[in-house]
Amino acid sequence: MRSAFLSRCLGVLVMLGGLTAQIPHATAKHPFLSAISDDRALATFSGTEWSDEIGPKELPFSARVVTTRVAKFSWGEAYQIAFEQVRSQTGKTRTLSPLYFLTTDKEIIRITADKPEELIAKLKTGTAPPPFEPSALYGLSQGTKTYKETALTVAKIVVKGDRCRYTWNHNSGHFTTIEWQRGVGLIEISQGRGARADGYRLRRGVAPLR
Numbered sequence: 001m002r003s004a005f006l007s008r009c010l011g012v013l014v015m016l017g018g019l020t021a022q023i024p025h026a027t028a029k030h031p032f033l034s035a036i037s038d039d040r041a042l043a044t045f046s047g048t049e050w051s052d053e054i055g056p057k058e059l060p061f062s063a064r065v066v067t068t069r070v071a072k073f074s075w076g077e078a079y080q081i082a083f084e085q086v087r088s089q090t091g092k093t094r095t096l097s098p099l100y101f102l103t104t105d106k107e108i109i110r111i112t113a114d115k116p117e118e119l120i121a122k123l124k125t126g127t128a129p130p131p132f133e134p135s136a137l138y139g140l141s142q143g144t145k146t147y148k149e150t151a152l153t154v155a156k157i158v159v160k161g162d163r164c165r166y167t168w169n170h171n172s173g174h175f176t177t178i179e180w181q182r183g184v185g186l187i188e189i190s191q192g193r194g195a196r197a198d199g200y201r202l203r204r205g206v207a208p209l210r
Contacts, residue, residue, distance in 0.1 A: 029077070029103070029105065030076070030077075030103040030104065030105055030106070030107070030108060030139070030141060031141050031182050031183070032108065032139055032141070032164045032180035032181065032182055032185070033079060033101060033103050033108050033139065033180060033185050033186075034077070034103070034185075035067070035069045035077075035079075037069070038068065038069050038070075039068075040066050040067070040068050041066070041067045041068070041185070042064060042065070042066055043064070043065050043067070043204045044062065044063075044064055044065075044204065045062060045063050045064075045065050045189075045202040045203060045204045046060070046061070046062040046202065046203065047060075047061050047062070047190075047200065047201040047202040047203055048060060048061050048200065048201055049061040049088060049090065049094065049199065049200035049201075050192075050196055050198070050199055050200070051090070051196075051197065051198040051199070052196075052197050052198070053090070054090060059088070059089045059090060060087075060089055061087070061088055061089075061094075061200050061201075061202065062085075062086075062087045062202070063083045063084065063085060063086040063087065063096060063202060064083070064084045064085040065081060065082070065083055065084075065186065065202075065204065066080075066081070066082045066083075066084055067079060067080075067081050067185050067186065068080045068081075068082070070100075070117075070120060071120045071121075071123070071124060073123060073124065073126070073129070074127055075104055075127070075128055075129045076102060076103045076104040076105070076129060077102070077103050078100065078101070078102050078103070078111075078120045078123070079100070079101045079103065080098050080099070080100055080116075081098065081099040081100075081101070081186055082098040082099075083096035083097075083098070094200065100112075100113075100116040100120070101138065101139075102120075102123075102129065102130075103139075104129055105141060106140065106141045107137055107139065107140060107141075108137070108138045108139030108140075108164075108180070109132050109136050109137060109138065110136050110137075110138045111136075112136075134147045135147055135149050135155060137155075137157065138157070138166045138178055139157060139164050139166060139178075139180055140157050140159050140164060141159070141164075142159050143159055144156070144157060144158045144159065145157045152170055152171040152172070153168065153169065153170045153171075154168075154169055155167065155168045155169075162181055162182040162183075163179060163180070163181055163182070163187075164179070164180040164181075164182075165177070165178075165179045165180075166178040166179070166180075172194055172195075173192065173193070173194045173195045173196070173197075174192065174193050174194065175190070175191065175192050175199075176190070176191050177189070177190040177191075177201075178190075186204070187203060187204050188201070188202065188203045188204070189202050190202065
């Protein structure tokens with residue numbers, strides 16, 4: 001139940017057509033999510049998790065995060081970020097589903113299609129990136145952007161120096177945080193539900209992507 005909720009909070013479906021915003025044509029790599037090869041890039045993330053069952057304290061939580069470039073296009077790239085060796089001290093398994101992103105030189109766009117690999121394969125035949133909803137935007141190369149999904153939710157992206165930080169918050173206390181580092185990739189993923197009813201925070205070191 002909690003994994004399904006957190007997964008729903010993370011993403012907005014990217015589709016091939018019929019949506020409201022268009023990515024500008026791009027030819028360069030994105031500064032916060034790129035790779036020089038298709039090799040798996042491994043990193044150890046560690047942090048804490050919490051829930052009503054745990055109580056007022058937080059327990060250690062860790063995972064091996066694997067970033068893989070799964071496709072190259074004339075306008076950008078596609079990446080899978082998978083979570084392996086997830087270790088919890090609660091005695092229960094917390095499932096972290098793989099994340100899929102499209103990148104241009106200006107944007108990082110979250111894919112939540114039921115079959116992301118099929119969507120990515122279809123994009124290989126195109127000469128331009130697909131349209132996407134504003135709420136699917138999870139990273140910029142520069143500047144800031146704020147998007148209000150509803151009256152109770154707001155997403156914000158802020159680029160400052162070598163960091164790009166995405167935050168999504170609901171008035172009830174639900175939140176998602178994703179932070180990128182220039183030349184490194186993902187360095188934080190955190191999610192929570194309600195007033196600390198359930199959630200986790202994971203951060204990584206600064207080893208660059210291969």
